[in-house]
Amino acid sequence: MSMFKFKKVAIFGVGLIGGSIGAGLKLRKMAQEVVGVGRRLESLKRAAAVGAIDSYTVDPGEGFAEADLIILSAPVNAVLELLKTGLPFLGSKHCLITDACSTKAAVLKVAEDALSGNLSFVGGHPIAGSEQNGPESADANLFENRVTVLTPTPRTDPSDLKTVQAFWEGLGSRVFLLSPDEHDRVLATTSHIPHLLAVLATLTVKRLTVTNPEKFLGAGFRDVTRIAVGEPSIWQDVFLTNREYLLQNLAVLEKMLAEWKSALQAGDREYVRKALDEAKQFQKSLP
């Protein structure tokens, strides 16, 4: 894997994901130079301080110049904004761009609309987020044994797809391919709905009129709601750029809630037991 090398990799957004990519590249000597690009000097300095990047700049033109790989790992809307306005910064050299956004259809649409000349884009999503954020949480081994989804389209260059796949495998990740649309459909269920439910479980307690509810929170509550501390600026974009599939999932959820309501009202032990058994069996079937 150390044979697979980039000369200059530019990372736009150096939080948990971007910082971990930088740290991983440096640990594995996969890039000669890792440049952090961002909007806030403060974050870039902290990323450099923890060794996640070699150098940094708030000027995309400077940061992206001569890069042979650019990774966009900022929140979705910041990535969309950059794709719409920032690509003119890039020169005439062939440049491969990929991203790490949690939703893909919106990113791919804007990216492919913006592509021209020597630019090439491959969509990607490392499923490695957590409630942690900021460059201090960067971990060179974050992607080890995690899954990264790449989302090729008819316009994706097969050789660039292979390069990006090798890049993620070099960081220790397993790579699967889905279309951007299929990615968003699946992740709405496996990631976005759980996050929304964690938020709702938290807010249900907040709305409870009781003195010191924190006294009565068990480990279950902690588990279910832990990810609700996830960065609002990141999740706001995720929810809004995947709202079609989120709404489809909410419809499934509403149907189940209505069933539970009827079952509880009727004291239907069979329904409750069957649902609990089904959830337990499915959980246990997961690897």
Add this chain to the structure above:
Amino acid sequence: MSMFKFKKVAIFGVGLIGGSIGAGLKLRKMAQEVVGVGRRLESLKRAAAVGAIDSYTVDPGEGFAEADLIILSAPVNAVLELLKTGLPFLGSKHCLITDACSTKAAVLKVAEDALSGNLSFVGGHPIAGSEQNGPESADANLFENRVTVLTPTPRTDPSDLKTVQAFWEGLGSRVFLLSPDEHDRVLATTSHIPHLLAVLATLTVKRLTVTNPEKFLGAGFRDVTRIAVGEPSIWQDVFLTNREYLLQNLAVLEKMLAEWKSALQAGDREYVRKALDEAKQFQKSLP
């Protein structure tokens, strides 16, 4: 704490909670004898094998005879059943009974209806459950720094309440008092709704028509749904004996879901951001 001793403690139900009580009593030498009482010989044997109890019997008459403390730590319906039918087994000696059930109003009602003569009942709920179950998960220190809620009523003997409080404090627990009704209202929100949401998040994935969804499950999904493997026979009783308050909470949840649906349909960034910020701040405010 080792000055506080019982001669014979009988534990009805030797799973995670009952087994941990037995192990904790023995570790701290709080009881001269700990007898496990249950319906399944197999569980009792396993509890004895891991040292959670000294002896065992499937005969409540034998197990409860001469006990100065009886702890009912089986699923709610088994406890209700025992309270309705098993108390005649008890002799004329003063006997203090307490329980560890996750819902309290139903248990207190049945217990106090069944009380007579020298029997005394104090309701309790150690908030220490997890997705683990069975005597193998017994842990003598399970209750350390956990909260146990005791639920006195006008019929509760103040001196027996003090005894049960000292019992739980002896096991390392902090004790708070709530009325049975207030307990059920609070726990519906802090425990039962999170459990239901974990089940629903799991079932949403199960209902998704995608090949191998397990490939695309992140750490967030694991956290949110972990407790859905909790024992169905336990949770079935919890949900059904607390259905009034669960339904009240479901109404709050349905209202929030309806708001989210409108916000997503309208692309309302402000609503989404505000809800995420509110959940994050509340989470961070918890100790």
